[in-house]
Amino acid sequence: MQLRVLSLLLFTAVLTGCFAEAEAPSAKQPPAQPIDVAAVLYTQYSPEYTFTTRLESPQQVELRPRVSGVIESVEFREGSHVKQGDLLFRIDSRPFAAEVARLEAELDRAKAALGQAQSEAQRAQRLQGRNAMSAEQAESRLSLASQRRAELASVQAAMKAARLNLEFTEVRAPIDGQVSNAFITAGNNVQAGQSVLTSLVATDRLYAYFDVDERTWNASFSDVKADGQTQARLTLAGSARAPQTGELDFIDNQINEQTGTLRVRAVFTAKDAPLRPGAFARIQLKATDSQPTVMVPDRAVGTDLKSRFVLVVNAENVLEYRPVELGRREGTLRVVEAGLEPGERIAANGPARVGPGMPITPRNVEIEAQSLTLAEPQPKAEPSA
Template sequence: MSRFWKIALVVVVVLVLAVVGLRLMHKPGGQPGQANAQDQGKEGQQPPVPVTVVPVARQDVPVYLTALGTVQALNTVAISPQVSGRLISLQFNEGQPVKKGQVLAQIDPRSFQATYDQAVARLHQDQAQLATAKANYSRSQELGPKGYIAKQDLDALHNTVRQLEATLASDQAQIRDAEVQLGYTKVVSPIDGLAGIRGVDPGNVVTTTSTIVTLTQLHPINVMFNLPEQNLDMVRQAAMGEGELSVAALDRGDAHVIADGGVLKVIDNQIDASTGTFRLKSEFPNQNNELWPGQFVNVRLKVRTVGGGLVIPAQAVQRGPDGDYVYLLQQDNTVKMQPVQVAQEVGDSAVMIASGLTQGQKVVTEGQFRLKPGSKVNPLKPGEVPPAPTKEELEKAKKSGGGRRGH
């Protein structure tokens, strides 16, 4: 292609682009300024936006502190025998409840029974010797004044009686010891609890270092948790003012309450310098075994109640670049953006407002995405739906839509 034709092609393309641009700038039916005025007129004729509004209410709002907690058994006991011997039987089921005083295991008692019988026999022998010594001493006391027995011999007989009395006391102590050792052959539960997995089998020779089973007490049960040190004064003052503070345990997603009815039992006497937190212990009845040792839960500690707090639904609060705000309904059924400060959440669906609203004002809870400051709205109650459009309104909307398509 020659240079002339290349220049001609470029000129043609430039002319075509210029014509297209002019047609776009000068639309038929008026000047650009006129078109903007028409569009603004149409916008002003838009029907009110249906929205749901809710009044700002006053109610008592509980104040909670939350933390991650760990469930801990009230008592955990590792059951070990107190005497050594062959294990004859286990009398509990793994994972099942046991009662205080229930026999858990039986150790072969024969050698301990023999030791006990020997101690009893020795007692009887020494009792007979003591009886003889007392009789000899009694007769000698009658003969002493008559000069038939020396005072030295009389003293020796008296000392023999006292020696045998001491031997008798020792025998009785040995019997009690043998009886205790014999009793240890029956391993009993010291608490009401839940049996874990057994550590020995029948037939094994167990010693005092063997663990037969571990028992955990689940009723009641403890939940341990930590709070930042800046909350210490608040918790202490609340505990002194209200007595036992209520505690609830929630699942890890804070979706629902696992266990209620807990109370704060202990505030630790020191702050952990490495974490800047202090430890607390709460106690739950746990009648239905909702909590399990080692489980992680979210703890909600109630420290006080704010009387007459301003409460609105949580969905009314919007987040903007300058902070939280709500759409506030005006007297002329328009809305404005009202900055607010949220104090805290109230349950799962409401918030308490610290500033920005007063009781009785109405805020938009549904339909905010179609609003801007000054928008005309049709305020509806929760659950209320706007009325169906009339035939005239439908015809007007149809004609308005047809006119726009004609352009």
């Protein structure tokens, strides 16, 4: 009897221990943590490239005098915008006016001499016709008339040059644009074609030349033509203004063999924009072809010693480790080149406070598409048998 009671007590203790072991794991099971979960963004994406440049004016002039002399006055406000033909400098015109007056008198003398020579030549022809003058004398008078005609033409040419020189004492703007300061002021002597009076740049349009490496051009811009249809955006260094919009109007005819780059130009209208020649700027250019692309929030990407990864939510709402290959960053989004498929769900805030193997309670959120054009989601490929 005692043996039977002892066996019953032992059996009861064993059963109690088994039930305790069975209930222990469930007591330690943590509750599922609620986290933000989003389906990966599947979008039609055109990568945007950035190039650096300095702006150039289509027309730049170093203003030099065409005649030598003394600057009489400066007729413009330094740094102002001027129109073609506006008076900028006056050079002392008195020596040139005196030369014009001298040549006018010389011109009158030459005209009178020519008239007399022509009259004598005509009379010589009449006398020779009546055999009243020798042929030799008649030819001499005809020759003298020709000399007087050449002298008159010479004086007329000198007069034209003298009047041009007198006109050149007024130095005028050759183009529309913005003028710099006066490099030489009143009272100073200047030399024709040598002294630089000021500089003038056209500012209504500005050029931005930049170099695109051969690989990038062939991959993203091979269909671009210099017809003004491809837009480019310009941002000035340190500027908080919205980018200026221009277009490509020039593509060089060959690739530079030494650098492996192609010279390209964008043109921007600068009348109402704070653009200046020589300014440092960044040019943004979108690729012509777009591809359906998977994108995720950049904060959803984690880093370990091996690779970059995201946490994928499976059908049982358990997080799985998934290594990914990343591409360019676009704002708050990151291009995923490999590792994710359209329609898959991820932990939107990344591996903060969660990790692989953890059960979760999903809080569904949407990824902001920003200005990207969404493509139709594609079904996930079925595994081959």
